[in-house]
Amino acid sequence: MSQTFTKAMARNVFYGGSLFFILLFLSLTYDTHSEMPKQDNSANLTEKVAKGKRLWEENNCIGCHTLLGEGAYFAPELGNVYKRFGNSKQAIEAFISSRPREGIKGRRSMPQFDFTAEELDAISEFLKYVSEIDASGWPPNIQG
Amino acid sequence: MMKYQSQAVAKPYFIAAIGLFVGQILFGLILGLQYVMGDFLFPEIPFNVARMVHTNLLIVWLLFGFMGAAYYLVPEEAERDLHSPKLALVMFWIFLIAGALTILGYLLVPYSGLAQMTGNSLLPTMGREFLEQPTITKIGIVIVALAFLYNIGMTILKGRKTAITMVLLLGLTGLAVFFLFSFYNPDNLVKDKYYWWWVVHLWVEGVWELILGSILAFVLIKTTGVDREVIEKWLYIIIAMTLITGIIGTGHHYYWIGTPQYWQWWGSIFSAMEPIPFFMMTVFAFNMVNRRRRNHPNKAAVLWALGTAVMAFLGAGVWGFLHTLSPVNYYTHGTQITAAHGHMAFYGAYVMIVLTIISYAMPMLRGRDAANSERSQTLEMWSFWLMTVSIVFITLFLTGAGILQVYLQRYTGDPQPFMVVQEKIAMFYWLREVAGVVFIIGLLTYVASFFVGNADPEATVD
Numbered sequence A: 001m002s003q004t005f006t007k008a009m010a011r012n013v014f015y016g017g018s019l020f021f022i023l024l025f026l027s028l029t030y031d032t033h034s035e036m037p038k039q040d041n042s043a044n045l046t047e048k049v050a051k052g053k054r055l056w057e058e059n060n061c062i063g064c065h066t067l068l069g070e071g072a073y074f075a076p077e078l079g080n081v082y083k084r085f086g087n088s089k090q091a092i093e094a095f096i097s098s099r100p101r102e103g104i105k106g107r108r109s110m111p112q113f114d115f116t117a118e119e120l121d122a123i124s125e126f127l128k129y130v131s132e133i134d135a136s137g138w139p140p141n142i143q144g
Numbered sequence B: 001m002m003k004y005q006s007q008a009v010a011k012p013y014f015i016a017a018i019g020l021f022v023g024q025i026l027f028g029l030i031l032g033l034q035y036v037m038g039d040f041l042f043p044e045i046p047f048n049v050a051r052m053v054h055t056n057l058l059i060v061w062l063l064f065g066f067m068g069a070a071y072y073l074v075p076e077e078a079e080r081d082l083h084s085p086k087l088a089l090v091m092f093w094i095f096l097i098a099g100a101l102t103i104l105g106y107l108l109v110p111y112s113g114l115a116q117m118t119g120n121s122l123l124p125t126m127g128r129e130f131l132e133q134p135t136i137t138k139i140g141i142v143i144v145a146l147a148f149l150y151n152i153g154m155t156i157l158k159g160r161k162t163a164i165t166m167v168l169l170l171g172l173t174g175l176a177v178f179f180l181f182s183f184y185n186p187d188n189l190v191k192d193k194y195y196w197w198w199v200v201h202l203w204v205e206g207v208w209e210l211i212l213g214s215i216l217a218f219v220l221i222k223t224t225g226v227d228r229e230v231i232e233k234w235l236y237i238i239i240a241m242t243l244i245t246g247i248i249g250t251g252h253h254y255y256w257i258g259t260p261q262y263w264q265w266w267g268s269i270f271s272a273m274e275p276i277p278f279f280m281m282t283v284f285a286f287n288m289v290n291r292r293r294r295n296h297p298n299k300a301a302v303l304w305a306l307g308t309a310v311m312a313f314l315g316a317g318v319w320g321f322l323h324t325l326s327p328v329n330y331y332t333h334g335t336q337i338t339a340a341h342g343h344m345a346f347y348g349a350y351v352m353i354v355l356t357i358i359s360y361a362m363p364m365l366r367g368r369d370a371a372n373s374e375r376s377q378t379l380e381m382w383s384f385w386l387m388t389v390s391i392v393f394i395t396l397f398l399t400g401a402g403i404l405q406v407y408l409q410r411y412t413g414d415p416q417p418f419m420v421v422q423e424k425i426a427m428f429y430w431l432r433e434v435a436g437v438v439f440i441i442g443l444l445t446y447v448a449s450f451f452v453g454n455a456d457p458e459a460t461v462d
């Protein structure tokens, strides 16, 4: 590099550039917040959904599944499972509660969580709420 | 020999890092086997548990590596002893014990029980990818980080300030600051996801790159003897490009999570430029080594430094670019393509930079003048090639799996269910597991290199 571009100049580009883009990022974040209600389905964010989200977290479902494409890649995408299961909360609950305790021989297995009926209701309500988030047309098809 | 006695605190940090690295890879092999033998270790160690152990051990040992790096290089740069070696040692034990207890908690208690035991309902932060640690562990991490920053910060403040230490300090401070977002977990899933990336993306494609750049610059100054002015100018340009592209580049995670669609433009355009700083890093490293004023007897350390530059560019730059444009990401989002990229990027950038500084510093920490014996270095360089080649193969096999997965599950006119597709691509997972076995052989070779040739004389410049 030529001598005319000094270390001090490089440092100023770093500080100035970073500061500019941090501020731009913060403004975009601000705008995202105000636009979010149009897509985030927060109108349906009930107490029950919040409880379902907590159960989702406290049982680490994300350690095997993706949710809106983020998580682990070992088991099916669940962001649209409500739709894949024919818009049926009951089908989801039946699936979760029927997992064999010792797994399925030779097949990737999901644990038996021993949820109460109330907990199952909250989880499936949460998955229904997620399926109604407007994720800009993702996933490409029902298989997730 | 060390220049300052207090640099010695780096040693336990490096040893712990290597030990946890071995644990991480063992669990990687378990995961890889569970991919093809679904009921392996079920229900004792379900996949999600093994995965938490694998990824959390990775993060924790990299943090040990970064802290060790800072404790080694800051005194040398600041030209004075560490502010408090005692504090550094106390924090070492606190971090190690807290880490070990957390991993044991994952393995011995069902996760929901762990959540209950640790009072997750008081401040729910658990159950999100990479941030699975109980809230109390997270608080512990913050305390260790603050004590560490205080120690390093005081040392720099009282001593010589160089670009390398300033950039390192900035990176480490950023690491701690962005980790605070792990305490924000709103009920609104879209918001939760939005700020989750402020930890994950702004770490690996933001502040961690500052840490990477400064460690690399330090090792290059030491091993090539090239003028500090030149190296530090490069460092500033590289990290300027990192933040100019990487901050708005966060948008490549905001395409499909319920955030506004303009992110498809912002994210695609800026993240497409993120490979630039990684490419500059490669040019920089080779340039400095070619312009070296002397040959350094630690050839293994120079190999690691050059390897970091190349593999970070391949893993983050090339494999990142592969799926970063929104029309491509629409199909690849959350598939084995992501896993392929994640492995090569983490290995190439952060695993390798930690192994670089360990390779450079450990001989001195163990009482050598500058380098290990020929025999030890030969073995170390074998381990470099075994691990690096096998991660390339892991990446290629996962990319193969990913392309088929995308095609069969998402692209054809007759898309098939996830589980059906997984069976069809099982061959790639078997091959990945074989490559994983080679990886652990490489890692054990690496560990062995610390035990051979210790009685031999130091390698010299030929």
Ligand code: HEM
Residues within 6 Å of the ligand: A071, A072, A073, A074, B025, B028, B029, B031, B032, B035, B051, B054, B055, B058, B338, B339, B340, B342, B343, B346, B347, B351, B432, B433, B435, B436, B437, B439
């Ligand atoms: C230093 C070497 C390694 C690094 C840095 C590493 C890093 C990672 C990271 C970052 C993830 C999370 C990936 C993501 O969310 O996209 C992950 C997951 C995983 N890793 Fe590794 N890993 C390494 C070695 C291995 C080895 C040797 C194997 C097996 C042979 C392995 C198997 C797995 C599996 C199966 C997953 C879970 C993927 C999923 O979610 O379905 N890893 N690893």
Ligand code: HEM
Residues within 6 Å of the ligand: A069, A070, A071, B129, B204, B205, B252, B253, B271, B272, B274, B275, B312, B315, B316, B317, B319, B320, B321, B322, B323, B324, B325, B329, B332, B333, B334, B335, B338, B341, B342, B343, B345, B346, B349, B350
């Ligand atoms: C050393 C730097 C990097 C590391 C360690 C890294 C690591 C990772 C990891 C672990 C993930 C998976 C996260 C998850 O589990 O959801 C990921 C996702 C992603 N990375 Fe990187 N990355 C790096 C740099 C880059 C760069 C430079 C680009 C772009 C050019 C990029 C593009 C992406 C994209 C688009 C995704 C999302 C994949 C998806 O939609 O599933 N990464 N990265």
Ligand SMILES: [Fe+2]
Residues within 6 Å of the ligand: B201, B205, B249, B250, B252, B253
């Ligand atoms: Fe990213």
